[in-house]
Amino acid sequence: xxxxxxxxxxxxxxxxxxxxxxxxxxxxxxxxxxxxxxxxxxxxxxxxxxxxxxxxxxxxxxxxxxxxxxxxxxxxxxxxxxxxxxxxxxxxxxxxxxxxxxxxxxxxxxxxxx
Amino acid sequence: xxxxxxxxxxxxxxxxxxxxxxxxxxxxxxxxxxxxxxxxxxxxxxxxxxxxxxxxxxxxxxxxxxxxxxxxxxxxxxxxxxxxxxxxxxxxxxxxxxxxxxxxxxxxxxxxxx
Numbered sequence: 001x002x003x004x005x006x007x008x009x010x011x012x013x014x015x016x017x018x019x020x021x022x023x024x025x026x027x028x029x030x031x032x033x034x035x036x037x038x039x040x041x042x043x044x045x046x047x048x049x050x051x052x053x054x055x056x057x058x059x060x061x062x063x064x065x066x067x068x069x070x071x072x073x074x075x076x077x078x079x080x081x082x083x084x085x086x087x088x089x090x091x092x093x094x095x096x097x098x099x100x101x102x103x104x105x106x107x108x109x110x111x112x113x114x
Numbered sequence: 115x116x117x118x119x120x121x122x123x124x125x126x127x128x129x130x131x132x133x134x135x136x137x138x139x140x141x142x143x144x145x146x147x148x149x150x151x152x153x154x155x156x157x158x159x160x161x162x163x164x165x166x167x168x169x170x171x172x173x174x175x176x177x178x179x180x181x182x183x184x185x186x187x188x189x190x191x192x193x194x195x196x197x198x199x200x201x202x203x204x205x206x207x208x209x210x211x212x213x214x215x216x217x218x219x220x221x222x223x224x225x226x227x228x
Contacts, residue, residue: 042218105157
């Protein structure tokens with residue numbers, strides 16, 4: 001399997017701008033997760049998809065954040081009206097359905113809001 | 115609430131010596147436990163997991179971990195450390211309930227000196 005890929009790897013934006021990140025999971029992995037990681041912290045869960053259905057959302061996912069997985073393959077995470085507090089590493093992970101519980105992570109997208 | 119604690123921010127060991135990175139957890143129900151490693155500018159890599167069965171689980175790169183239910187711990191171990199093991203290590207937990215997100219500790223930096 002090729003690994004989870006994320007694009008872009010780095011994004012610098014000005015406060016108030018919108019940004020969109022893309023995640024391509026490992027093929028045939030029907031579960032996809034987004035996490036956010038800030039310096040000195042472990043990843044924090046944002047949202048989860050099973051196929052195209054968004055089944056879980058963290059309270060961290062404010063109404064400025066929206067995620068989609070329209071065809072059950074790649075996913076996008078959009079942040080509207082970015083704030084400096086949004087600066088973080090955004091990680092995507094995927095896993096197979098049933099009986100395989102470990103998640104496989106992409107390299108992340110580092111967002112810097114100036 | 116489910117949580118994971120990694121009590122040590124940093125662990126220093128000499129190459130060739132055994133290493134232990136500590137993790138304790140708090141969940142309701144049976145825990146699913148994981149260790150991940152993060153190298154600079156790379157995503158999290160899965161090392162090993164405990165779901166059920168033997169309390170000692172073996173994983174990648176010679177690492178193992180011991181599940182202790184009475185002490186609610188899942189410490190990561192390796193008999194002989196390598197300089198290349200120097201990285202950031204995360205313990206994570208998922209309760210076997212409806213939620214599938216992983217809850218991560220803050221991470222422990224392992225430094226192996228030659």
